[in-house]
Amino acid sequence: MSRIHTPALDTATGASAEVFGQIKKAIGSVPNIYAAIGFSGPAALKSVLAADAVLAAGSLSKADQETIKLLVSSTAGCDYCVAAHSLLGKVAGLSPDALRHIRTGEPTGDNKRDALIRFVKLLASTSGTIAESEVAAVRGAGYTDQQLVEISLAIATTTFTNAFNRINDTAIDFPAVQ
Template identity: 65%
Template sequence: MSRITIPPVASATGATVEVYAQVRKIAGGSIPNMFAALGHLAPQSLKAVLNTEGALAAGSLSKQDLETIKLLVSELTGCDYCVAAHTMLGRMAGLAPDTLRQIRIGQVTGDAKRDALARFVRTLQQTSGTIGDDEVAAIRAAGYTDTQLADIALAVALTVFTNTFNRINDTDVDFPPVQ
């Protein structure tokens, strides 16, 4: 059970009502538990998340690249909520179940560009300090541009935020379970 008690979505007022309306447009009428909790507590933070998601959607990375990043960061962070969400969203973006599993456990997927992205994101998350020139050269050699590197950084940062919030809240997972 989530640690933060959230009143029913229908009882929302003020800025929370407005941001919930944005979520409903994006999520097909529903409000996932993470968005309900964040919108209740800090509607401006949820609005920032939604705006950032919009910037990423309009950015230089494919949906599959974004879901690769978000799933891997969530796995490495240990956020069960986001692992479930991004497994489902990854499938919706066209990633095969085996590919999603391989991303999570650090195995090659057979797609050299996706594998380079996963290696790069894993390195970002598991090391500290400036990334080595060899790591940047490898991701560029895989076909990623400097603009895409900026979008990778934004996707990682957003995912770390949502992972951290869910880990604090122990948000009830309302997505299909991950095997």
């Protein structure tokens, strides 16, 4: 049960109703996380959706975006986002084995993806400035400076949703992860 009061979607008015309508039009339904954020903070939800639109228009593949979001969510222990990004990762073309490896931060056998996993895991699990050698390694795997910005944005939006779900204990409305 969610900790933040989330009324029925059909009772939404104003900015909340507007953003819920946009989500329904885009994906057919409003996931529980979006409903919970949107009722109490529609501007925050709009910001997350805008950031995701920037990522969608960027140069990282959808599989790379879901790799980042799944790994950050696994590192944070956000069950809701792990379930969501496991499904979205599958939709983006990641195999069940790759998804399992990403969730545990283990190599997938794809050198470029593994460099991304190592880099994101380092960013998600440490503090302070990372070594130049780590930046060089991810660049050496083929990631550009533009993509380093996009990796940072994907981590930031995921950190927000992870924190919110950990506060809210959002009811998971995605398939369970085995």
